[in-house]
Amino acid sequence: MMGHLLVYIMVSIFVTISYSPPQLPVYFVAPGASTTLGPLASHPLGSFWNLQLEESALWNRLQHIWDRHHNPILRGNSTAGGITRLERDVSSECGTDQCWLSFHPNFNALSEKMRAFIKAMHRREYPFYINPPRVCVGNKDTETETPMLIMAIKSQVGNFENRQAIRDTWGRSGWVRGEQGGGVGLVRTVFLLGRQDPTIGPHPDLGGLLMLESQKHGDILQWNFKDTFFNLTMKDLLFWQWLQNHCPGAQFVFKGDDDVFVRTGALLDYLHKQKEEAAMWRTDRNNTDQIEDFIVGDVILNAMPNRQPNTKYYIPESFYKGAYPPYAGGGGVVYSGALAMRLRQVSERVRLFPIDDVYLGMCLHRLGIAPIHHPGFYTFDLPETEREKSCAYSSVLLVHKRSPKEMLQLWKQLQDPPSPC
Ligand SMILES: *[C@@H]1O[C@H](CO)[C@@H](O)[C@H](O)[C@H]1NC(C)=O
Numbered sequence: 001m002m003g004h005l006l007v008y009i010m011v012s013i014f015v016t017i018s019y020s021p022p023q024l025p026v027y028f029v030a031p032g033a034s035t036t037l038g039p040l041a042s043h044p045l046g047s048f049w050n051l052q053l054e055e056s057a058l059w060n061r062l063q064h065i066w067d068r069h070h071n072p073i074l075r076g077n078s079t080a081g082g083i084t085r086l087e088r089d090v091s092s093e094c095g096t097d098q099c100w101l102s103f104h105p106n107f108n109a110l111s112e113k114m115r116a117f118i119k120a121m122h123r124r125e126y127p128f129y130i131n132p133p134r135v136c137v138g139n140k141d142t143e144t145e146t147p148m149l150i151m152a153i154k155s156q157v158g159n160f161e162n163r164q165a166i167r168d169t170w171g172r173s174g175w176v177r178g179e180q181g182g183g184v185g186l187v188r189t190v191f192l193l194g195r196q197d198p199t200i201g202p203h204p205d206l207g208g209l210l211m212l213e214s215q216k217h218g219d220i221l222q223w224n225f226k227d228t229f230f231n232l233t234m235k236d237l238l239f240w241q242w243l244q245n246h247c248p249g250a251q252f253v254f255k256g257d258d259d260v261f262v263r264t265g266a267l268l269d270y271l272h273k274q275k276e277e278a279a280m281w282r283t284d285r286n287n288t289d290q291i292e293d294f295i296v297g298d299v300i301l302n303a304m305p306n307r308q309p310n311t312k313y314y315i316p317e318s319f320y321k322g323a324y325p326p327y328a329g330g331g332g333v334v335y336s337g338a339l340a341m342r343l344r345q346v347s348e349r350v351r352l353f354p355i356d357d358v359y360l361g362m363c364l365h366r367l368g369i370a371p372i373h374h375p376g377f378y379t380f381d382l383p384e385t386e387r388e389k390s391c392a393y394s395s396v397l398l399v400h401k402r403s404p405k406e407m408l409q410l411w412k413q414l415q416d417p418p419s420p421c
């Protein structure tokens with residue numbers, strides 16, 4: 001025992017006297033500090049962040065430039081200042097395919113839609129075609145409050161029937177009562193549209209009809225960009241902008257497709273409960289109505305990019321490398337209005353990505369927010385054996401996919417449940 005103690009003391013003394021702090025070169029000097037004062041406190045030589053760059057993937061390279069631009073710690077000494085050639089080519093319109101070739105070697109081998117995406121990926125502003133006033137405040141005197149829930153539904157010009165079915169059922173604007181007889185909530189619905197895509201075959205010009213629809217219902221937001229799958233991310237960016245300008249007080253946002261069915265009453269119950277729980281934990285009693293970083297949906301973890309050419313979600317390795325961050329399936333997702341404002345801000349630092357729900361995940365990742373998974377979001381539909389059961393929908397908040405006709409049937413069915421489930 002004494003022997004052990006002796007060895008311990010010897011070793012301690014030896015370590016103490018033999019230690020001398022390593023001499024570190026001075027890389028960074030805080031403003032105002034003087035270098036004549038001798039070496040500064042020790043600091044790590046390597047970077048804390050992973051600085052590895054996937055040179056061969058365009059998105060990764062472009063994001064790398066922005067990350068360095070916005071974060072002086074990441075920037076280090078090497079790329080300080082100056083705008084790279086790649087950045088210049090992407091942010092200005094690279095006129096010829098030759099120019100694109102110069103920084104994406106197999107540009108010509110990419111699919112038509114990938115090329116279209118890359119050519120337009122620097123653009124984030126598109127003017128409105130249709131921007132109705134008073135969507136948020138409503139026209140009735142009883143509905144002048146800011147909404148509890150804004151339903152922003154991705155639609156396309158031709159989908160008149162889907163929109164009308166949604167207005168008649170789960171997307172009805174106005175005061176909506178929770179299913180459990182809980183609180184009521186003011187709901188507003190808007191549809192997010194681009195311009196008809198002329199490349200998917202000739203179709204009749206429906207612009208006039210859409211204008212009529214907009215005059216009648218005042219719930220159409222349409223922007224001047226081509227309504228393609230790879231342009232869906234623009235609907236998020238432009239909607240967040242609209243929300244900030246026209247409806248900043250909205251407490252929650254639902255964003256989803258026009259071929260889903262939502263149990264709006266049950267969703268309101270769920271959101272009321274979230275608010276109560278958030279209020280319980282809050283110390284700042286002044287702000288009882290806002291819930292900060294909240295997002296819920298059908299969360300997909302550890303997804304890898306689809307590498308099957310000729311599929312809808314195909315992303316070539318020359319465009320993006322790495323796993324996708326956790327994200328909520330784009331069929332329908334709910335988040336707080338406060339988070340929408342933060343997403344709008346952080347999106348200025350995240351390069352556009354052709355798949356909208358993955359892009360949302362990328363923005364969340366940068367904010368350090370994890371989406372909450374809720375089993376009631378059936379973005380891949382109910383199991384087939386369950387669908388016909390009378391109580392099948394009692395646990396559903398959202399289900400994909402339902403035709404306009406099915407929406408009406410389901411809605412009717414849910415108004416008078418046959419027996420308690
Ligand atoms: C940083 O850049 C300056 C100027 O280019 C150079 O003189 C200096 O040696 C660089 N420092 C490091 C640590 O690379």
Ligand SMILES: *[C@@H]1O[C@H](CO)[C@@H](O)[C@H](O)[C@H]1NC(C)=O
Nearest residue numbers: 116117120225226228230231
């Ligand atoms: C997105 O819309 C813009 C503007 O209409 C268009 O130039 C671009 O090609 C579209 N992108 C895709 C991938 O379709």
Ligand SMILES: *[C@@H]1O[C@H](CO)[C@@H](O)[C@H](O)[C@H]1NC(C)=O
Nearest residue numbers: 282283284285286287288289
């Ligand atoms: C809460 O409101 C009161 C009165 O309006 C104000 O004096 C106080 O600073 C507020 N507290 C916080 C934490 O914002």
